[in-house]
Amino acid sequence: MGKFQSHEVIVRLLHLLLPLQLLFLQSLSLSYTPPSKYFINCGSQNNTNYTGRTFVGDMSSDSSFTLSPKRDDPVVDSSPSPTTSQLYQTARIFKGPSSYVFHIDQNGTYLVRLHFFPFSSPTDLSTALFDVSVSGLPGLLQNFSVQNTSNLPLIKEFLLTINISKFTVKFEPSQESSFAFVNAIEVFIAPDSFIPHSALLVTRKGSKNSSYKGLLSRVLQKIHRVNVGGGEIEPGLDTLWRNWVPDDTFLFNRSTARNKSYDQPIQYQEGQSEYNYSDRYIAPDNVYSTAKEMNTNKGDQLQSFNISWGFNVTKNATHLLRVHFCDITSASLSVSPWINLYINSIFSRNIKIITLAVPFYLDFVVVSDNSGLLNISIGPHRDSPVNNSFLNGLEIMEIMQELRWVSIKNESKKKYIPLLVGSVVGGLALVCIVLIVFLLQSKCRKGKPAQATDWLPITVDRGLSSHGRIHEATIHSSPVPYLNLGLKIPFAEVQSATKNFSSKLLVGKGGFGNVYQGTLRNGMKVAVKRSQPGHGQGLPEFQTEILVLSKIHHRHLVSLVGYCDERNEMILVYEFMEKGTLRSHLYDSDLPCLSWKQRLEICIGAARGLHYLHTGSEGGIIHRDIKSTNILLDDDFVAKVADFGLSRSGLPNQTHVSTAVKGTFGYLDPEYFRTQQLTDKSDVYSFGVVLLEVLCARPVINPSLPTEQMNLAEWVMVWQKKGLLEQVIDPLLVGKVNLNSLRKFGETAEKCLQEEGADRPTMGDVVWDLEYAFQLQQTAMQREPLEDSTNDAASTFPLPTIQRYPSYSLSISNIHGPERRDGSSETTESEVFSQLRIADGR
Numbered sequence: 001m002g003k004f005q006s007h008e009v010i011v012r013l014l015h016l017l018l019p020l021q022l023l024f025l026q027s028l029s030l031s032y033t034p035p036s037k038y039f040i041n042c043g044s045q046n047n048t049n050y051t052g053r054t055f056v057g058d059m060s061s062d063s064s065f066t067l068s069p070k071r072d073d074p075v076v077d078s079s080p081s082p083t084t085s086q087l088y089q090t091a092r093i094f095k096g097p098s099s100y101v102f103h104i105d106q107n108g109t110y111l112v113r114l115h116f117f118p119f120s121s122p123t124d125l126s127t128a129l130f131d132v133s134v135s136g137l138p139g140l141l142q143n144f145s146v147q148n149t150s151n152l153p154l155i156k157e158f159l160l161t162i163n164i165s166k167f168t169v170k171f172e173p174s175q176e177s178s179f180a181f182v183n184a185i186e187v188f189i190a191p192d193s194f195i196p197h198s199a200l201l202v203t204r205k206g207s208k209n210s211s212y213k214g215l216l217s218r219v220l221q222k223i224h225r226v227n228v229g230g231g232e233i234e235p236g237l238d239t240l241w242r243n244w245v246p247d248d249t250f251l252f253n254r255s256t257a258r259n260k261s262y263d264q265p266i267q268y269q270e271g272q273s274e275y276n277y278s279d280r281y282i283a284p285d286n287v288y289s290t291a292k293e294m295n296t297n298k299g300d301q302l303q304s305f306n307i308s309w310g311f312n313v314t315k316n317a318t319h320l321l322r323v324h325f326c327d328i329t330s331a332s333l334s335v336s337p338w339i340n341l342y343i344n345s346i347f348s349r350n351i352k353i354i355t356l357a358v359p360f361y362l363d364f365v366v367v368s369d370n371s372g373l374l375n376i377s378i379g380p381h382r383d384s385p386v387n388n389s390f391l392n393g394l395e396i397m398e399i400m401q402e403l404r405w406v407s408i409k410n411e412s413k414k415k416y417i418p419l420l421v422g423s424v425v426g427g428l429a430l431v432c433i434v435l436i437v438f439l440l441q442s443k444c445r446k447g448k449p450a451q452a453t454d455w456l457p458i459t460v461d462r463g464l465s466s467h468g469r470i471h472e473a474t475i476h477s478s479p480v481p482y483l484n485l486g487l488k489i490p491f492a493e494v495q496s497a498t499k500n501f502s503s504k505l506l507v508g509k510g511g512f513g514n515v516y517q518g519t520l521r522n523g524m525k526v527a528v529k530r531s532q533p534g535h536g537q538g539l540p541e542f543q544t545e546i547l548v549l550s551k552i553h554h555r556h557l558v559s560l561v562g563y564c565d566e567r568n569e570m571i572l573v574y575e576f577m578e579k580g581t582l583r584s585h586l587y588d589s590d591l592p593c594l595s596w597k598q599r600l601e602i603c604i605g606a607a608r609g610l611h612y613l614h615t616g617s618e619g620g621i622i623h624r625d626i627k628s629t630n631i632l633l634d635d636d637f638v639a640k641v642a643d644f645g646l647s648r649s650g651l652p653n654q655t656h657v658s659t660a661v662k663g664t665f666g667y668l669d670p671e672y673f674r675t676q677q678l679t680d681k682s683d684v685y686s687f688g689v690v691l692l693e694v695l696c697a698r699p700v701i702n703p704s705l706p707t708e709q710m711n712l713a714e715w716v717m718v719w720q721k722k723g724l725l726e727q728v729i730d731p732l733l734v735g736k737v738n739l740n741s742l743r744k745f746g747e748t749a750e751k752c753l754q755e756e757g758a759d760r761p762t763m764g765d766v767v768w769d770l771e772y773a774f775q776l777q778q779t780a781m782q783r784e785p786l787e788d789s790t791n792d793a794a795s796t797f798p799l800p801t802i803q804r805y806p807s808y809s810l811s812i813s814n815i816h817g818p819e820r821r822d823g824s825s826e827t828t829e830s831e832v833f834s835q836l837r838i839a840d841g842r
């Protein structure tokens with residue numbers, strides 16, 4: 001106990017000192033312009049040179065990025081081959097969610113590469129199964145494994161446009177028992193205009209001469225990068241450290257083509273003519289100085305055929321195709337070929353060579369069909385002066401999810417709207433952000449446990465993979481002036497989804513009306529909340545909920561799929577939440593007990609959602625009705641805050657809102673009750689009550705108990721102040737909770753429940769404290785896997801961890817600084833707001 005406190009003092013001291021240390025670092029860094037360029041050697045103390053760059057060891061003390069939380073260990077190759085680069089002899093493994101945080105000081109398109117090399121070590125790295133997300137954008141890699149990869153190291157490359165100052169790359173095991181790993185990370189800015197904003201769209205039916213807009217607001221993932229007619233180009237020989245592979249394995253008929261190479265200098269030219277000229281960053285000389293050309297006998301002008309390549313791509317996805325040309329085959333312009341380029345045999349484009357040895361490139365956005373194959377062919381145009389055709393290089397990048405934080409430079413925001421509205425109008429399948437929903441009031445769930453395990457979640461990916469359809473909708477639908485109208489669902493659709501409000505599909509009932517589960521025509525499972533006119537949710541609450549929810553999208557906030565206001569109905573359609581309310585997993589039900597770790601994760605999730613509500617938007621949103629029945633769990637127990645009917649948008653420059661007191665008894669902030677001044681600290685109070693509910697697994701008000709025990713918050717705080725919190729926790733947790741973790745949790749709840757709002761922490765602080773409690777639990781579990789560690793609290797306090805990782809402190813203060821606490825949510829909100837504003841302005 002005494003030991004614990006002294007450690008706590010040290011941590012406090014670190015808190016005080018770190019800002020100073022940071023200041024010092026900042027003043028040092030003023031003398032040079034930070035490069036926005038990160039090459040990281042994960043799991044190593046040593047910097048290592050690789051492909052002409054220095055990869056900085058992420059355990060070295062002077063790193064310019066942070067890793068948080070620092071709870072996981074590095075691994076080292078136990079039998080490295082002498083030819084293996086140092087880079088691939090160490091890795092970092094993550095048994096829980098962990099993020100690298102990078103400071104970005106220049107807006108633009110970034111290349112992000114992740115290197116995976118499962119070397120031999122006590123932990124079999126090839127069994128890792130994990131997800132990677134960036135700055136809160138999920139799904140960069142999902143259920144990712146290197147198990148059956150033959151081409152090692154496996155390098156995943158993404159291109160994304162970043163305009164936020166803190167960029168995070170987060171690794172998270174896909175399953176409880178799994179882990180994540182990474183050997184090296186690269187994050188660096190690409191040259192200007194590396195990726196265009198738009199490119200000609202080639203759909204499955206060919207091209208309608210329309211362009212795909214918004215490439216810069218998408219994540220692109222490299223699928224193929226081919227040096228046609230030449231050998232492999234290693235990263236060290238490429239201007240942007242790319243890897244180019246030979247094309248021969250992609251050829252349908254190898255005897256149709258032969259290699260051609262050129263030993264004169266390539267004439268890079270600036271600007272654009274009919275085509276965009278290339279530069280050395282678009283592709284290096286080695287790509288342009290080799291080509292495949294038709295394998296014809298010299299002088300044979302009769303035999304005309306195409307050279308065709310086939311590339312495996314994701315089925316039904318959209319790809320950016322970049323083809324590189326440079327005429328190195330012709331002796332003079334008068335005998336320079338005129339080429340037909342065919343894409344998937346449904347689109348062709350004439351390419352007339354106008355200068356020799358000058359490289360240029362063309363971009364197309366190609367919607368792949370169900371074959372999973374992208375076909376590229378070249379052949380001589382019928383009017384070509386010579387019977388030849390050639391190709392120098394080719395790149396295929398999959399267009400993945402939409403970036404929610406990006407800003408697009410030099411671009412009017414209006415251009416965004418058609419895509420957005422189009423995607424919404426073009427069928428609800430495309431309301432992509434949404435997963436699944438379940439809205440239930442706890443009273444009503446008796447006898448209706450979340451049995452819907454056969455309900456498949458609709459993942460973000462699935463919603464987004466039909467870009468083709470999104471895009472077609474974009475082109476043909478006329479813009480709708482209000483975004484909200486895009487969420488409107490016809491009553492008939494709601495009726496069909498719920499089998500005309502069948503009582504069999506009724507999953508909840510309450511003051512607001514009924515909640516049904518339903519399935520939209522596109523297969524999406526939803527929760528349908530239908531207010532009963534007269535005694536249901538009032539119109540203001542209905543409107544508030546639509547207004548709030550259509551503006552915000554966050555992993556930890558329940559998403560609105562749509563609404564229906566036809567025939568005086570007030571119907572809200574949400575994502576379906578498989579596991580129901582948090583409360584139903586705590587007490588008064590026979591659902592299995594949540595572990596302490598699960599409970600912490602749920603609290604952290606809900607706290608993040610709330611933090612996002614408070615800070616993400618301009619002026620902030622106050623929920624006003626935080627309680628355990630308004631925290632819902634999805635199939636993976638990911639917590640999402642729900643029910644925004646009472647929420648309030650704070651006005652800018654106004655720290656509180658005076659309003660009639662609303663909320664739920666037992667959770668209600670006494671200060672708000674007294675003063676009627678609503679602030680975000682009222683939510684913090686209610687959240688503190690939820691924390692205690694989670695800890696003690698009992699109702700917040702239980703009139704059947706003795707008076708002193710009746711009110712959960714009052715009763716538990718008595719024990720907390722006595723330092724005997726463990727006496728009153730959920731009996732099912734006894735012996736399974738690390739005491740330090742418990743203590744941190746108790747302190748966090750206590751701070752939330754302070755009488756004066758001003759004394760309470762912000763939700764961002766709460767997130768950090770809970771993450772810390774989580775870390776304490778994790779550390780204890782890793783150290784003493786065989787022990788229940790309740791009795792050796794002091795010895796498990798991770799001071800050694802702090803000493804071992806010098807930059808631990810840095811990550812604390814980084815997380816602790818205002819605004820940057822939660823990299824995952826810091827900007828999506830303003831993005832959404834700006835969209836709304838545009839919509840309003842039309």
Ligand SMILES: *[C@@H]1O[C@H](CO)[C@@H](O)[C@H](O)[C@H]1NC(C)=O
Pocket residue numbers: 043044045046076090
């Ligand atoms: C770091 O470098 C030192 C000496 O250069 C070497 O002894 C040590 O093994 C290296 N550590 C790792 C993790 O590669």
Ligand SMILES: *[C@@H]1O[C@H](CO)[C@@H](O)[C@H](O)[C@H]1NC(C)=O
Pocket residue numbers: 047048049054
């Ligand atoms: C890496 O290269 C730099 C110069 O490019 C050199 O100063 C440094 O000593 C090299 N480091 C190692 C570990 O070889």
Ligand SMILES: *[C@@H]1O[C@H](CO)[C@@H](O)[C@H](O)[C@H]1NC(C)=O
Pocket residue numbers: 104105106107163164407408
């Ligand atoms: C990046 O762009 C955002 C808005 O698009 C702007 O607020 C920010 O200042 C820019 N940052 C830099 C370093 O240019």
Ligand SMILES: *[C@@H]1O[C@H](CO)[C@@H](O)[C@H](O)[C@H]1NC(C)=O
Pocket residue numbers: 142143174459461
């Ligand atoms: C990942 O795996 C989990 C469990 O195996 C599964 O539920 C989920 O659908 C998978 N996600 C994807 C994108 O494949």
Ligand SMILES: *[C@@H]1O[C@H](CO)[C@@H](O)[C@H](O)[C@H]1NC(C)=O
Pocket residue numbers: 145147148
């Ligand atoms: C790897 O291949 C084996 C055998 O083909 C298969 O059982 C396993 O599921 C594969 N693993 C992954 C992650 O694809």
Ligand SMILES: *[C@@H]1O[C@H](CO)[C@@H](O)[C@H](O)[C@H]1NC(C)=O
Pocket residue numbers: 209
């Ligand atoms: C396609 O559009 C461009 C300009 O947007 C125009 O110059 C060209 O003639 C069009 N081509 C066809 C085949 O419609």
Ligand SMILES: *[C@@H]1O[C@H](CO)[C@@H](O)[C@H](O)[C@H]1NC(C)=O
Pocket residue numbers: 229230231232246248254257258259
């Ligand atoms: C072309 O060159 C590459 C790399 O040198 C080689 O692997 C390939 O076999 C050659 N192809 C032909 C058709 O000669």
Ligand SMILES: *[C@@H]1O[C@H](CO)[C@@H](O)[C@H](O)[C@H]1NC(C)=O
Pocket residue numbers: 253254255256305
């Ligand atoms: C491959 O191309 C050559 C030359 O054009 C042709 O003679 C041969 O029939 C083709 N083979 C196949 C299997 O198509």
Ligand SMILES: *[C@@H]1O[C@H](CO)[C@@H](O)[C@H](O)[C@H]1NC(C)=O
Pocket residue numbers: 193195196197198272274275276361362363
């Ligand atoms: C050239 O590039 C610009 C932007 O980088 C793009 O808008 C334009 O369409 C490209 N032109 C051609 C012919 O591809």
Ligand SMILES: *[C@@H]1O[C@H](CO)[C@@H](O)[C@H](O)[C@H]1NC(C)=O
Pocket residue numbers: 312
């Ligand atoms: C492409 O996909 C097919 C079938 O899915 C598979 O047989 C083939 O090996 C794949 N080719 C490459 C180069 O991955």
Ligand SMILES: *[C@@H]1O[C@H](CO)[C@@H](O)[C@H](O)[C@H]1NC(C)=O
Pocket residue numbers: 315316369370
């Ligand atoms: C791709 O689309 C076709 C038709 O649109 C559909 O039949 C097929 O199931 C889809 N494939 C995948 C993998 O989604």
Ligand SMILES: *[C@@H]1O[C@H](CO)[C@@H](O)[C@H](O)[C@H]1NC(C)=O
Pocket residue numbers: 163164165405406407408827830831834
């Ligand atoms: C990023 O760009 C978007 C769109 O222009 C903008 O709404 C957002 O505020 C920007 N983010 C930052 C951090 O400036």
